[in-house]
Amino acid sequence: MFAVLAYMLLTFVETQELSELESTLSKLESSLADLTLKLQQEEDILQKVISVLDKVDSVRSTFVLQQKPANSKPNVTSTEGPRKNYQVANLSEGEFETVPKYLRGRLTLDRVNSWIDQFTAVVQEKYASFNGNPAKMAGEIRNRYYDWREQESEECRGCPFVTEQDMKTLVNGKGPKMDPTGRSIMAILRHCGRVREVRTTGIVRFVLC
Numbered sequence: 001m002f003a004v005l006a007y008m009l010l011t012f013v014e015t016q017e018l019s020e021l022e023s024t025l026s027k028l029e030s031s032l033a034d035l036t037l038k039l040q041q042e043e044d045i046l047q048k049v050i051s052v053l054d055k056v057d058s059v060r061s062t063f064v065l066q067q068k069p070a071n072s073k074p075n076v077t078s079t080e081g082p083r084k085n086y087q088v089a090n091l092s093e094g095e096f097e098t099v100p101k102y103l104r105g106r107l108t109l110d111r112v113n114s115w116i117d118q119f120t121a122v123v124q125e126k127y128a129s130f131n132g133n134p135a136k137m138a139g140e141i142r143n144r145y146y147d148w149r150e151q152e153s154e155e156c157r158g159c160p161f162v163t164e165q166d167m168k169t170l171v172n173g174k175g176p177k178m179d180p181t182g183r184s185i186m187a188i189l190r191h192c193g194r195v196r197e198v199r200t201t202g203i204v205r206f207v208l209c
Contacts, residue, residue: 194208
């Protein structure tokens with residue numbers, strides 16, 4: 001009789017513990033779902049902010065171009081005397097701390113600077129070809145050279161720039177990605193004065209400042 005009562009008591013305790021464990025797991029799953037939803041909402045807000053900044057840059061570029069007198073000349077360095085160092089400087093810790101939190105999100109300084117290094121590699125490979133003699137270029141490189149010439153606008157003529165397509169095709173396709181993280185980093189570079197955007201129909205140029 002005692003053994004039966006002991007068994008019933010042990011079964012009751014185990015049942016209660018199992019019930020409490022299931023309740024705790026259920027609460028954890030609910031909290032995780034809420035956290036995931038909150039992170040997604042924050043990501044959506046960040047992308048909307050970046051989209052607004054892109055539109056502001058586009059409007060500003062268009063306005064400046066419309067206001068420029070027809071006989072004015074862009075105040076840029078001539079491509080006849082090109083820069084030899086197309087280095088986009090990494091951000092310092094102090095600079096990174098000045099970036100608004102809504103732009104930084106969960107990005108780290110190391111992640112941003114790693115992306116900048118990849119971006120620099122694209123710029124340097126492009127202008128190693130761009131500053132050469134087209135008559136001596138191989139067919140594919142020569143075609144790219146003339147495409148790049150056509151992409152120059154009055155707002156960036158003489159200034160080094162790359163496009164998203166350049167980032168996809170140069171450095172053997174190992175350039176930085178313009179995914180949501182990449183667009184966030186590009187917004188940080190604009191904020192810190194490393195690059196500016198020049199937009200026309202169908203193309204966005206990331207111009208070195």
